Amino acid sequence: xxxxxxxxxxxxxLILIVSCTANNxxxxxxxxxxxxxxQWAIEEINPKLPKDWSTYEFLxxxxxxxxxxRFTLSLHDAEGPRRIVVLPFQNAWVRASIPLIHFKExxxxxxxxxxxxxxxxxxxxxxxxGTVGSINNVDSISFEMDRPLNSPHIEIKNLQLTMNAxxxxxxxxxxxxxxxxxxxxxxxxxxxxxxxxRNRWNxxxxxxxxxxxxxSKYGGFLKxxxxxxxxxxxxxxxxxxxxxxxxxxLFYSLGSTGINPGISFARISGREYAYAQLPPTIKSTGTRxxxxxxxxxxxxxRYGENEWIDKWIQKTVNxxxxxxFNTIANWSDETLCLSQxxxxxxxxxxxxxNANTMGMPDPYDPKYIQLVDSSAKAQCEPLRNDPYxxxxxxxxEPPWPGREDELINVILKGEPTPLxxxxxxxxxxxxxxxxxxxxxxxxxxxxxxxxNAAIKKYDPNHLNLGxxxxxxxxxxxxxxxxxxxxxxxxxxxxxxxxxxxxxDRIDELTSLPIIIGEFHFGTxxxxxxxxxxxxINQKERGVAYxxxxxxxxxxxxxxxxxxxxxxxxxxxxxxxxxxxxxxFLDVTDLPYIELINEAIxxxxxxxxxxxxxxxxxxQKAITQ
Numbered sequence: 358x359x360x361x362x363x364x365x366x367x368x369x370x371l372i373l374i375v376s377c378t379a380n381n382x383x384x385x386x387x388x389x390x391x392x393x394x395x396q397w398a399i400e401e402i403n404p405k406l407p408k409d410w411s412t413y414e415f416l417x418x419x420x421x422x423x424x425x426x427r428f429t430l431s432l433h434d435a436e437g438p439r440r441i442v443v444l445p446f447q448n449a450w451v452r453a454s455i456p457l458i459h460f461k462e463x464x465x466x467x468x469x470x471x472x473x474x475x476x477x478x479x480x481x482x483x484x485x486x487g488t489v490g491s492i493n494n495v496d497s498i499s500f501e502m503d504r505p506l507n508s509p510h511i512e513i514k515n516l517q518l519t520m521n522a523x524x525x526x527x528x529x530x531x532x533x534x535x536x537x538x539x540x541x542x543x544x545x546x547x548x549x550x551x552x553x554x555r556n557r558w559n560x561x562x563x564x565x566x567x568x569x570x571x572x573s574k575y576g577g578f579l580k581x582x583x584x585x586x587x588x589x590x591x592x593x594x595x596x597x598x599x600x601x602x603x604x605x606x607l608f609y610s611l612g613s614t615g616i617n618p619g620i621s622f623a624r625i626s627g628r629e630y631a632y633a634q635l636p637p638t639i640k641s642t643g644t645r646x647x648x649x650x651x652x653x654x655x656x657x658x659r660y661g662e663n664e665w666i667d668k669w670i671q672k673t674v675n676x677x678x679x680x681x682f683n684t685i686a687n688w689s690d691e692t693l694c695l696s697q698x699x700x701x702x703x704x705x706x707x708x709x710x711n712a713n714t715m716g717m718p719d720p721y722d723p724k725y726i727q728l729v730d731s732s733a734k735a736q737c738e739p740l741r742n743d744p745y746x747x748x749x750x751x752x753x754e755p756p757w758p759g760r761e762d763e764l765i766n767v768i769l770k771g772e773p774t775p776l777x778x779x780x781x782x783x784x785x786x787x788x789x790x791x792x793x794x795x796x797x798x799x800x801x802x803x804x805x806x807x808x809n810a811a812i813k814k815y816d817p818n819h820l821n822l823g824x825x826x827x828x829x830x831x832x833x834x835x836x837x838x839x840x841x842x843x844x845x846x847x848x849x850x851x852x853x854x855x856x857x858x859x860x861d862r863i864d865e866l867t868s869l870p871i872i873i874g875e876f877h878f879g880t881x882x883x884x885x886x887x888x889x890x891x892x893i894n895q896k897e898r899g900v901a902y903x904x905x906x907x908x909x910x911x912x913x914x915x916x917x918x919x920x921x922x923x924x925x926x927x928x929x930x931x932x933x934x935x936x937x938x939x940x941f942l943d944v945t946d947l948p949y950i951e952l953i954n955e956a957i958x959x960x961x962x963x964x965x966x967x968x969x970x971x972x973x974x975x976q977k978a979i980t981q
Contacts, residue, residue, distance in 0.1 A: 394501030424509035448541035451480030482934025537651025539884020576683025577606025598870035610917025612684030681960025707732030733811035748820030809842030849875035885938035899955025907973035
């Protein structure tokens with residue numbers, strides 16, 4: 358492996374030298390709070406570039422970024438900018454080929470928002486902004502960064518138009534050590550040996566960070582009890598919504614998604630040269646049958662190859678107890694969920710959410726009811742008597758809300774299906790923007806009622822926690838979700854706070870309690886990007902957590918907040934390129950103590966905040 362790495366190092370070094378001698382101008386962009394971007398005329402960067410880019414496939418360049426902070430790359434013409442967002446690798450030269458199609462057209466393929474708005478490249482991740490148009494007369498290019506931290510900079514060389522992708526990680530090689538840590542960031546705490554890491558694990562076992570919590574065995578508050586039914590339910594008490602645990606104790610859901618020893622999979626294939634040593638291949642759940650996870654490898658080193666899963670479960674439960682988490686949230690390990698140690702939620706699948714129709718299934722297909730029934734039976738019937746199960750999420754972040762007209766066009770241009778036939782019949786009575794949107798929401802009503810009925814058929818005991826909408830869903834969607842079988846309205850909001858006007862509107866339109874399915878805060882460093890909401894350091898991540906959770910809990914309809922996610926993502930990116938510092942734990946299974954200390958304080962206060970006895974914190978995090 359070392360010989361192979363040396364070969365790739367010299368090969369890529371040669372590529373880099375050649376690229377640096379090309380007749381292209383090297384451009385450097387220094388970002389700070391006063392100068393957060395710069396624009397160049399095309400001829401300033403490369404006089405050989407044409408203005409008409411429409412016949413090319415890729416914008417290819419070499420890039421070095423001092424920070425993982427995302428920046429916007431914009432192409433300009435007389436009509437305005439065409440934008441994408443770039444999440445670069447840190448302190449490493451990368452050759453990137455950006456597909457030009459993403460400047461011209463909004464992506465319409467993807468079953469959820471994550472799939473439809475981003476894609477992974479070998480040396481970075483790109484997000485689509487939706488700002489698209491013609492690239493027939495490009496006159497300039499610009500780079501901008503929102504909230505730059507610590508004066509980051511990027512350097513661009515060898516910018517050209519190509520017909521083929523030339524993506525590669527150029528140097529230095531490798532960029533990831535044997536523990537999954539990012540080598541080029543010297544400010545990060547990288548371990549040089551397994552003995553050094555084991556010493557840190559021993560310290561972690563001895564130095565217990567713990568709050569003062571009085572929870573029932575299901576995670577309810579022992580101070581307040583009402584009628585118990587043996588399963589989780591919801592109840593509005595004195596104008597405030599609550600979960601009620603099986604024994605009748607009031608319950609506010611404090612959870613984290615991704616509590617899973619194998620969720621931090623690294624994208625290995627085609628980039629083997631980027632790693633000092635590869636983790637062993639492990640079996641995984643979901644659509645990917647085999648994956649490589651540095652986190653799992655570190656767990657086997659810490660707890661032993663034969664008993665690591667049981668020890669990891671016990672360690673995880675202890676941490677949740679000590680830190681005040683009472684809910685195992687979405688995409689968590691099934692063995693942990695079924696351990697009867699913590700309350701949990703389950704995300705359901707198998708409803709035919711089709712990537713080729715922007716996540717919209719085909720409820721007009723005569724076989725659809727049978728498909729849904731079979732999926733509900735397989736997933737829900739085995740859990741119907743489990744008291745630790747809070748309830749089910751029907752799905753996650755459908756991408757079509759707010760893009761209804763695009764969805765209609767996709768259906769009309771696609772292959773003949775019962776969905777297309779039903780649409781054409783509907784529009785034959787009048788093809789207007791209003792009728793197009795109406796068809797989408799009538800279809801939503803049709804498929805979601807089929808799903809919800811099947812769930813209740815095979816499990817009448819547990820809550821339906823809704824279809825986790827992303828951000829600020831359209832009013833029509835919120836209205837349509839009021840009387841279709843949801844017990845809770847769920848949405849994911851990545852921001853520094855939740856607008857009470859949005860919560861009030863949902864409350865007014867649905868009369869349902871609300872759960873926040875995802876939010877997070879990160880900071881750039883150690884090769885990891887800050888995620889969707891950044892702070893300046895780990896301490897401020899904790900401040901941001903407290904402000905978000907406490908102010909959400911002060912709303913009478915909010916009954917839970919679930920952080921995304923339990924551990925950091927891989928530094929080289931997960932399956933779709935995300936490489937966020939969004940964990941309570943890093944890749945070596947060590948906690949971010951500053952974040953956790955603030956979370957503990959908030960969890961100790963959450964009962965009194967939601968009861969209205971004390972006010973939420975007013976301290977906001979420093980973000981730049």
